[in-house]
Amino acid sequence: MAQLVDLPKEIILTICSVLRSERSTRHLLHTNTTDEEIDHVLHQVQKAVMNLSLVNKEFRALLFRESYTFVSITGKAAASKMISLLRLVRWNDIMRKSIRDFHLHIEEFENSRETVQEADIMFLEQTAASLGIAINKRLGFLTMHTNFMHGRPFTIHEACKKGSVPFTFMASILLLMHLQRMEELFLEVSEPHIRFIGNFCGLIEGIRFPVLQSLALRGTRRGVGHDLDESEPSVISHEALKNLFIAAPKLDDLFLQRYHLLGRVGASRNTQIRSLVLHGVYAQLAELPSTIEACEMLETFIHIKSMHEIEDDYLEIHPGDSCLAFAFASRNRASSLQTVVLDFRPNDGQDPFSRRVSSFEDFTQLRSLWISMNSLDNSAYPIRNLPASxxxxxxxxxxxxxAEDLLWLADQIEWGNFPRLREVCIDGEGCDITNIINRFRECGIHADSKIDNPITW
Structure with missing residues (x-):
């Protein structure tokens, strides 16, 4: 039997690839509902690759880059961890170019009492200066965190001296600026923190994440003085994100989770975003259309209900309003959308039977449709106007x-009217489901009474 050390290099690299593939951001954020569970899974994946590199010297040499392809910073002493990593990537070109996937999770209330060392502040000043940032200039965007910086602009040194939280803000943006080969970014930070990063990108010229393709943002309200339940959504606005989009010209995948939308949360026109996922997002009727409209090349739109219970003050997008907004916004996007997932949950006190999706006939390129029964206007026969694509x-x-419309669809397949349809899955039990599934199977279609987890689409 072959020993691990005898395996070809290609096999070892494949093993690392499989270990990382188990940490899909979308799947992880859906199946692991708490911050601690997510951090644990990310840590285990990173640890598995690191352990593999410790087999012997040959493995370490082979897997040095692989060991730092994905880096996750979580837990206490986050500022110290970021400073340590920043020191490494600033001087180690190989490590800096190795990091392709970066995860940052900061709970400010856990890190608020962390001592800031004068040497670390000087290091941040030197790092900022090396990037062309004027360290002695009073910067207006350093007033973003009102608990620590208010009344007037601060220099970098003055801001960092105010405490560990503003110091952490500055360390995070300087670290991100060094990760020029970063393709995936997953941020779990407070509302002031994400606003600070966005403003920094907008006010300091030349900040670019040239190859960043995937951005996942998970809201957290557990900031300083806000030791709140983690399911309460963070507020996010268009202004907080638009500069991030400009700084990432190749961004094509945006995942938002656990946010309360204020204003249009979309990119600038002509954005490259092709996939937009809203998971457990709360908003009013006006926000969703403008969000979709901003994504001119959108191919995948996924909206999934929250896995958490929330306070009445934060209403998840109402299914009727959402479907109406989606139908309105998708008029100009219908011809490009290839994958659509609509999973809405009725809210108490609102009519769950109004303003549902009634037609898909304009979706001429639609290939995959995952939809909950609550999202469909049955009186308009939406199944009967599905596109042939x-x-x-x-x-x-x-x-x-x-049920009647699905049997009609099976007849159409038998007559050759839906030549590309190969899979029909219906979630439910009972004789009606069994009869429908069997009817589709008679037509040569893969049919099942179990549906996919929508987040995997």
């Missing part, structure tokens, strides 16, 4: 109206 249909829930 459809390849996969997953339906969560079943009514008698939909």
């Amino acid at each position: 459809l390849e996969r249909l997953h339906l969560a829930g079943l009514s008698w109206e939909l």
Whole structure:
């Protein structure tokens, strides 16, 4: 039997690739509902690759880059960890170019009493100066965290002396500026922190993340003086994000989770964003259309209900309003959308039967549709106007109206009217489901009573 050390280099690299592939951001954020669970999974994946590199000297040499392809900073003493990493990447060109996937999770209330060393402040000043940032200039954006900096602009030195939180803000943006080969970024930081990063990118010329393709933002309200339940959504606005989009010209995948939207949360026009995922996002009717409209090349739109219970003050996007907003916004995007996931949850006190999606006939390129029964206007026969381009249909829930329409769809397949449709899955139980599934199977279609987790699409 072959020993691990005898395996070809290609096999070892493949093992590392598989270890990292188990940490899909979308899957991770959906199946692991607490911050601690997410941090644990990320740590285990990173540890597995590091352990593999310790087999012997040959493995360490082979896997040095692989060991630092993904880096995660979480837990206490986050500022110290970032400073240590910043020192490494500033002087180690190989390590700096190795980091492709970076995760940062900071709970400010856990780090607020961390002591800031004068030497570390001087190091940040030197690092900022090396990037062309005027360290002695009073910078207006350093007033973003009102608990620590208010009344007037501060220099970098003055801001960092105010405490560990502003010091952490500055360390994070300087670290990100060094990760020029970063392709994926996952941030779990407070509302003031993400606002600070966005303003920094907008006010300091030349900040670019040239190869960043995927950005995942998970809101957290557990900031200083706000030891709140982690399920309470953070507030996020268009102004807080637009500079990030400009700084990442190749960004094509945006994932937002646990946020309360204020204003249009989309990119500038002509953005490259092709995939937009809103998971457990709360907003009013006006925000969703402008968000979709801003993404002119959108191919995938996913909206999934929250996994958390929230306070009444934060209402998840109402299914009727959401579907109406989606239908309105998608008029100009319908011809480009290839994957659509709509999973809405009715809110108490609102009519769950109003303003649902009634038609998909304009979605001429639609290939994959995952939709909950609550999102469909059955009276308009939405199943009967599905586009001929459809390849996969997953339906969560079943009514008698939909049952009749699905049997109609099976007849159409048998007559050759949906030549690309290869998969129909319906979530539910009972004789109606069994009969429908069997009917599709008779037509040569893969059919099942179990549907995919929508976050995997």
